[in-house]
Amino acid sequence: MQPVVLMNVFEVPSGSEQTFLLWWKEHSELFRDEPGFINAWLYRSVSDDAHFSFINIAHWETADCLAAARAKHITGHPAPPDIKGHPALYALEVQY
Template identity: 30%
Template sequence: MNQLILIDQFVVPSQSRKQFIERMQINRSFIKTQPGFINDMAYEQTTENGEYKFIALAIWENEESFMQAKKAVAALYQQQGFNLPEMLNTLQIRMDRGVYSPLSN
């Protein structure tokens, strides 16, 4: 089976940066405990207009482990009363999400 890589890109207004990073750290800590998790990375860039761009990658052993982790994250959000779309809207954060597979040689 092929690994899957979840790549999230966020554009975050400067006033929302602190709150966004706190939430990202909660999520990153949680996914690291999930079966099939391999690695994650996060990057930050300051834009010309003072916003921040973040790229977060999470690498999973296969599609099954990725799908199980998605379910676990959804359960965590429900337990915490956390609503991702609401947070993005309130903090005026734009998100682009994609799931990728490595290219074969």
């Protein structure tokens, strides 16, 4: 089974960036020690007019590992109410 990539794009209202960053760092720490976690990165848009202010990219050994970790942590640590995430899971299709 090949690793999977979680890509989660976030809508973060202007003025809520620090709240989001604190939540993301705290939330990410919960996943760091879970079985199957490989790594995670958070990217911030360099454009003021970007629809998605932040993009989280996390690599997991399997989709099942991610599902188990999410089941354990998501409900107790929701994003702040004004922040909306759009997560999707991907597998490598083509590599150059």
